Amino acid sequence: MQISRYRYVAAGLFLGAALTLTACGQQGTGPTVAGSAPSLGATLSPSPTHSPVGPARGNVEPDSHDGAPHYRENNGFKIPKDMSPASEEIARKEAARIEPVLKRLWTAKVWDAKSVRAALLKLGYRNEGQDSEQGRGTLFVRAHAPDSNPGASVALNVRHDACVTAFVQTTNHQVTVNGRFLETGCFEPRGGH
Template identity: 55%
Template sequence: MLTLTLGRRRHVAGAALLLGAVISLTACGDQRGTGAAAGAPSTSPSSSPSSPGASPYVEPGVVDGAPHNGDNNAYRRSGEMSPAGARDAQKEADRIEPVLKRLWGQKKWDPRSVRAALLQLGYEEERTGPKGERRGGTLTVRSMDPRYEADHNVTPEGARVALRVHKDACVTAFVQKTNYEVKTNGPFMETGCFEPPSGH
């Protein structure tokens, strides 16, 4: 009789533990006994970036709290320009901007038209060797980068422009149906004067 009672107690205790685990798993996300008013937002101590329980990998100022955001996007940061490089790049940007404005007004934003107009300013197309080495020229005009829409990549109409002014200074621009832009920047680590596309 004693062994039968002990066996039942173990069975009941095991069932109680299992039932407790199931209840706690199904209650995830429910707020019970927090003292917060209904509809009022509540935050846990570990969700605040400044709290001691916060991840040490979250970078300040990153909207979604992505860890290592700065490291992951280092390739998207342009190099620094010297003061002389910045001045010379701005002079070239001031020459390019009216040409792109005119082309945009004429609805000519294809790479061929943009290249022809900028070559008339006296720039020479950049040339590279088989291993990517630069062999002269400073101007590159290409199509817009493709972007993912719905379920496939789409290359929008327009042209991207890069002008290498100095080793540390560039002019980058684009012209497309909706707008155009001209700016100056230092070169990018992997893509030269062109800003690299987003990785995600």
């Protein structure tokens, strides 16, 4: 059987393309000024700056979780907007007022939404509702879902760009300061679109 010259060229091109594709993303291993190529018997280990595990370089966002590519793009609705320094300062002052109230409620084992709302309204906040302006100083309190840890979630609209979010539940309580979420205001969104 005779193999034509065309098939030799085609096989060579295919082999060259395969070698090029398998080397994609790897550090150069050919001869350099500093030294020669490794021998056939040498084992190649990944360099500290290049790991064969994980997403390809260039697809990783600096603040993504576990180096996941497109994290911010896929989870943008979960990332709060930035607060101005003045708004953050005001929000921290309000958080300092809310924290002792929630601690007292938690110690007394009171975490139902009605009691939490009543205790926080005594601090002078506006209650959410149709009659409120839903602006600065508006308090939102929601009962936790029946299939979750019993308790209440709290959100205080401090300014157009700042919120105090908190919860009190059977196991613990927490107060945090954050910017507003694009789709849900002060409350952190729970699911996807």
